[in-house]
Amino acid sequence: MTSAHPWFAGSATPRVLAHRGLVTPAAAAQGVAENSFAAVAAAHAAGATYIESDCHLTADDVVVLFHDPDLTRVTGDPRAIADVSLRELERLMADRGGLITLRQALDAFPAVRFNLDVKAEGAAGEVGRIVAPQAHRVLLTSFSDARRREALDATARAGSSIRPATSAGTATIARLLVALATRSKSLIGRALRDIDALQVPERQGRLRVVTPRLLDAAHRHGVEVHVWTINDTDDMRRLVSMRVDGIVTDRADVALRALAGPPGHP
Template sequence: MMSNPWISRRVLCYAHRGGALEAPSSTVFAVERAIFAGASAIEIDVHPTKDLEAVCLHDDSVERTTDGSGNVRDLTLEEIRGLDAAYYFGNNDSEEDHQLSEDAYPYRGLAKEDPKFRVPTLKEVVEAAKNTFLNIDIKEDLGSEAEFEAKVVSEIVERDLIDSTIFASFLQAPLDRIRDQFPELYTAASPEEALHFYNDFLADRHRPETLPLPYVALQIPGSYGGIEYLDASFVEFAHDCGVAVHVWTINERSQMEHLVEVGVDGIITDRSSICATTLSDLKVAYQP
């Protein structure tokens, strides 16, 4: 297993979708705003378009965040780029709201003139997030013949950003293909792998029999089924096994303070300004 610098890179403030409660989700505008607010890392989701271009959007479809309709994989890049990705971002405290009055959407319509408010390509996000850590979540499995993962990976390899990027997915197959084809890249554990790891911890804290592990980070929820299961002993166990711990999606300062006390390596948040301030106040914010 390659050495794992992600354990020493702590505590990272990951702007989830660019900080989805503070700016239109997954847009270049959100990414730039999050970095200005102090985020040290950007978490972004990647989908393939109909013409196999990599674009950044969380959902399979475009309805929740844009003025369009349809699934991402059924739309061409040109069609996707014609949408307003800030259309439903309101000035209340929710990521998207379709029920507000027209004047409650501060960025609606700006995409016509400003590409920072459109659905971005992965290339655009990578360029906006230069000098910042990246976490790229692959949202679809098109199979090995499509070579979509290779296209995503090329955006990172060609810019010499291997050391500052983690590839993640809720799907096992894309991660397996990345590990097989690009063993020099960093990946996070899939949900299935993370569960196996946690079960190893529960089994009298025995180190996993499969060491060395194929991933460098566990990216896991702060609670499961309403139960706060994360504690310092689990994080210590992960570190002993050579794995960093990044926790999602944490939006309250009190939760952030608790996770810092527990010893996690990264906090994934929709409120990057609050997270960055919290980590700075606690004097634990990652300093390169």
């Protein structure tokens, strides 16, 4: 049993989700950054159907694909994304693969299905409004369930005929793990209500998150399990053998080759 949302339709499992696009070692040596236009284009060119990215809001209220709250790691500039204008971000990213806004990503890559993590609280409403016409090919998520729900609500207010797919935030996943530990069917069902996917690490510290019990419960409720961030091919194959539905990886090109073959469970 799998989600009926169009984001999942017509694509066999295991799904490969290109984490922040694709930056090969050769591209990195040329200065290409994650979540750049070049990284998204490279993932698409490698054959990735699904691209995972992150959403922040600029000083002039434009949603851009960027992971960190500030520019320190990517450009060496300590300022927050929220304090920099679109034009200045474009200048800073010009030799790092090029900045890409959310609108540009949706327009330039119409065949891609985007997995969007709403990182900034102020971005949720604008993300929801932008993706509303494209809700069939967008999955919205956030570590914050409140932020995730705000983005989903914004798509409805913008007149979307369907809601985007969605994966659980941290609080929902915590409730699910407690429900699994107590074997409460009602609590498990409540935690998974209106959820299309669980996107989780295999472990969180000493806690094993991805277990046969979690996979069984998710699949009984039509919820997929995607594991991040897996770059070793042996780990990819091992997780798929456990019936994981998707692999989030920095090397989508490698994963697509490693996992090619007969499709997984329906």
